[in-house]
Amino acid sequence: MLTVWDRALIVAVMAMAALSFFLLPKAIGAAGRERAVIIQSGSRPIQSFPINEDRVINIDRQDGFCVVQVKAGRVRVKNSDCPKKLCKSQGWIDDIGEPIVCLPHQTVINVSSKSAEGSKVDAVVR
Amino acid sequence: MKPLRNIVWLSMLLGVGIIVQAVEALYLPSLIIPGAKLGLANSITLLVMIMFTWKDAVLHVAVRVLTVSLITGTFLSTTFLYSLAGGLASTFVMIIWLRYFYGAFSFAGVSLMGALTHNITQLLLSVLILGHIGIMTLLPWLIFMAIITGVPNGLMVNVLEPRLEKATAQLLNT
Numbered sequence: 001m002l003t004v005w006d007r008a009l010i011v012a013v014m015a016m017a018a019l020s021f022f023l024l025p026k027a028i029g030a031a032g033r034e035r036a037v038i039i040q041s042g043s044r045p046i047q048s049f050p051i052n053e054d055r056v057i058n059i060d061r062q063d064g065f066c067v068v069q070v071k072a073g074r075v076r077v078k079n080s081d082c083p084k085k086l087c088k089s090q091g092w093i094d095d096i097g098e099p100i101v102c103l104p105h106q107t108v109i110n111v112s113s114k115s116a117e118g119s120k121v122d123a124v125v126r
Numbered sequence: 127m128k129p130l131r132n133i134v135w136l137s138m139l140l141g142v143g144i145i146v147q148a149v150e151a152l153y154l155p156s157l158i159i160p161g162a163k164l165g166l167a168n169s170i171t172l173l174v175m176i177m178f179t180w181k182d183a184v185l186h187v188a189v190r191v192l193t194v195s196l197i198t199g200t201f202l203s204t205t206f207l208y209s210l211a212g213g214l215a216s217t218f219v220m221i222i223w224l225r226y227f228y229g230a231f232s233f234a235g236v237s238l239m240g241a242l243t244h245n246i247t248q249l250l251l252s253v254l255i256l257g258h259i260g261i262m263t264l265l266p267w268l269i270f271m272a273i274i275t276g277v278p279n280g281l282m283v284n285v286l287e288p289r290l291e292k293a294t295a296q297l298l299n300t
Binding site for chain 2: 002006009010013014016020024025
């Protein structure tokens with residue numbers, strides 16, 4: 001029933017499956033672990049930084065200020081002059097899908113990633 | 127105008143293809159990974175391109191996908207897009223494989239190439255539609271699934287095809 005070439009093809013395809021099984025996670029992982037911090041004002045992204053470089057960002061708006069700190073692969077709002085300080089009390093974030101929102105200033109701090117690889121969430125719907 | 131006999135055969139094969147795909151889509155659970163199916167309809171497509179021309183096979187797939195999408199209520203949805211893209215891509219690869227490599231490979235090899243193309247096309251399309259490279263993680267599984275669905279389908283065609291040829295020959299003689 002199966003010719004020699006059929007068998008060869010089956011073996012080749014199995015090898016392909018095995019090869020991709022071992023090589024793909026590395027290829028995807030490398031692209032996926034590049035995380036960035038994106039700061040949005042309203043729906044408009046205003047600034048973007050790599051998450052693995054420590055820095056402090058001051059966001060000054062007419063209606064107030066917001067101090068964002070990036071440290072050791074995490075982000076938080078260090079200080080803000082908004083009344084309830086919800087953004088500040090959220091603490092550190094380091095994963096996609098958990099944005100910090102400072103509603104009075106319409107400021108959103110998000111972690112972005114090309115892939116959910118190594119993330120706590122499975123996928124993000126856009 | 128095609129002979130009446132051809133039209134009857136093509137209609138019957140189309141009917142079988144539609145029923146098989148619709149029943150699979152509606153009543154059979156996914157195999158191992160989400161969205162993986164037996165792909166029995168693919169073997170019917172293979173029969174069409176063996177017994178008739180490659181144009182008939184392309185038309186067969188287009189009409190089958192359209193009709194099944196109407197049955198399952200997925201017409202013009204992304205499911206329909208996946209189905210059409212996978213179906214047409216695998217059909218074209220099988221046509222080429224059948225024309226140039228049949229002999230060295232049996233229908234099982236042709237069917238395996240079709241299943242492989244179908245799965246990879248749908249995966250690439252889903253990366254495009256969902257904009258998320260992480261879906262590629264499914265690739266090894268889908269390649270593996272192509273073997274365990276494509277080869278049995280092809281083996282079935284290996285058995286069916288000579289019998290169908292014999293049946294048509296008998297019909298012509300009487």
